[in-house]
Amino acid sequence: MINYRTYLTEEEIPTHYYNLRADMSKKPAPLLNPATLKPMTAEELEGVFCSELVKQELDDETAFVEIPEEVREYYKTFRPSPLVRAYNLEKALGTPAAIYFKFEGNNTSGSHKLNSAAAQAYYAAKQGLKGVTTETGAGQWGTALSMACAHFGLDLKVFMVKTSYEQKPFRREVMKTYGAEVTASPSETTEVGRKILKEFPGTGGSLGCAISEAVEAAVTRDGYRYVLGSVLNQVLLHQSIIGLEAHKAFEKIGVSPDIIIGCTGGGSNLGGLIAPFMGEKLRGEKDYRIIGAEPASCPSFTRGKYLYDFCDTGKVCPLAKMYTLGNGFMPSPIHAGGLRFHGMSTILSELYDQGMMEAVAYEQTEVFEAAEIFAKAEGILPAPESSHAIKAAMDEALKCKETGEAKNILFGLSGTGFFDLIAYKQYNAGKMTDYIPTDEDLEAGLAFVPPQPVE
């Protein structure tokens, strides 16, 4: 019998990240400078990002990137993460399928975000920077980054969307405990913040505005750079450690997954989980069904267009070619805050466009229903984001029940729901509602997509 939990040893923690782009014959489209519509150069990006991270962002060729010794040591304080056989969930569903999940929530940040935060903080410290700036919505990324910055001795300024800052004070306190300076955005501390406050006094802020403030705070300060927790190629590179560990754990137990499922907002979790498996698929060595699970309220893959668009609503970031609902799309206030992003990683977008992966969309009540079944069966209270993957895995397992197939299903349990209990409360009280954008909503979102470059 296979163990409930399979751990690698600390010596087996991967020594290199895997860069999926190296195995893509058609590469993801480059970031463009919105003014010139020409590919962003390293020089342009280095004003905002750390040098090593810019290199990683633009490198489509190197397959394996060494994980610095200091980062590997830090990983040992929360990795390797377990590959878990969900025996109790299988029993609850009565499925012949074997369900596995890679659990990334067993660290204080509560999610996989710490994998990239560790690398980004390390490179910033190594470059001799004083600190970094970032934005955060609900706070998963901000929390992870505050932990990593505390470890590598970096100053951190977090711009937290004002409504979250006020309504979700707990992650804010975790960030403060780790020494981060947390500012409600929009704030009086930046020019763009003051401008927005003057124009819209009393606004609750937005992620787009927080990004603009964080970028301004980085570029106007000596020794600071801006860092970001999703969407970017560099982030998917760091997150490949999830998939690499899972791949090695499957080898240890002599199992190969048939279906691999991850939730996806900007793509950091899904892109990391699938990396080595997708690599094998691209190289024609193996075949896997790979599925991204997204919210029906913010359906970038399933209802978006593959276009160049701004990554942020504030339009300060470069253009990225991605499945997008348009930077003007206003996602509904669902509880899976980490999946409320109008676009998608350019790597995943290109792979989806090539037909290398599928996508499904779920409404939030059915996602919480799956979360509750999972919590009772497996003990772990899942994050609403991760519960999209749970729902997709359960659906596939139930299909196996119908057909009698004993497939091996792997899904990514990217995080825990300890900071999402307002959502669970709403669900428990039967007061949760669903939001599906109309075709008009989608048209309105795409209205702000800039003119497309000539290919």
Next chain:
Amino acid sequence: MINYRTYLTEEEIPTHYYNLRADMSKKPAPLLNPATLKPMTAEELEGVFCSELVKQELDDETAFVEIPEEVREYYKTFRPSPLVRAYNLEKALGTPAAIYFKFEGNNTSGSHKLNSAAAQAYYAAKQGLKGVTTETGAGQWGTALSMACAHFGLDLKVFMVKTSYEQKPFRREVMKTYGAEVTASPSETTEVGRKILKEFPGTGGSLGCAISEAVEAAVTRDGYRYVLGSVLNQVLLHQSIIGLEAHKAFEKIGVSPDIIIGCTGGGSNLGGLIAPFMGEKLRGEKDYRIIGAEPASCPSFTRGKYLYDFCDTGKVCPLAKMYTLGNGFMPSPIHAGGLRFHGMSTILSELYDQGMMEAVAYEQTEVFEAAEIFAKAEGILPAPESSHAIKAAMDEALKCKETGEAKNILFGLSGTGFFDLIAYKQYNAGKMTDYIPTDEDLEAGLAFVPPQPVE
């Protein structure tokens, strides 16, 4: 080099609990019936508790009690827990000491409480009961029990102290997600609740009152029994799995701890952690320094008296001989809610009286200072309760720094602080205060201790 984290394999999870009482030549004093001042019989206890648990409660002789197969299987969903080498904390302190901690917080209940909840729910289900009742303050025990009851298919009625029910809604929602019925106490659902509400309309309730309601709800319902998460001998028996795993992990890495430290309120965590080590000490095979760390605001060991007293302020429970501040003692509203108990496990009380262990008391601001240093160094945000042990371990490590001794220090990290962020917020804002009872406070607490039986 020793790994950061040492895990046993699932096959190495202990097959038996260890009953420390078997190795005590002078046994802990028996529970007494307050009416007759005679030892409680199994028959008297079985009206309230499950039969198998009564047997365990009264058994001072059997050294090893088999862990039922179903409980061991359930343990595999969250155990073995890691023994962690705190390299980064050692570095932060500049100590030659080696610091280890046994981390019990990596499950959804966030603490070691699940170890005993699992066993208690299993025995209740095996006895064919419909359900169990319990009380909870901040909610660690209630959460753990709701998880275990969901697993073993038992109904659960939790009486949650009203102020906690209203001010700390999050653990309540976790319990509800696991299917527990959570009632604010005092409630209209019990006679004692109605009486208290009539007498004190608008009261916020107390643990004593919640216990009384839970006991009444159990004894007045067919197929229900009452269960408790600390203090009792049976609870320490189940929690011995913490120490047994730690002991085996130390054997694996060829290390022996010199000092063993745990926080202590009712004693479930400390008693479980030290069990096999104390057994060796009692049998004269090995020597360890064993230290209980308690809050200065509720200093049962360091300022209490060794007397027979009621375990609850409602005086519905049997008398236990223990270090007590008196059932009339009103502990200050500190944030380490799990340590706010006027008494102490009878097993630990007897061992302390015999000079087999030491105790230290800390004020909460110095405890949170230690928690913050630990969180930054080791990544994990600790529970305020557990942070008492962190503080004691840091103090011992700093003594080693002075003397140059490279001692091996083990402490129990019994839980995480995800549900204690109001406390961290207060600490971060510099608004935390300390509470030390005056001698008059202690006298007032002891005024309610009943007449002592003649020995």
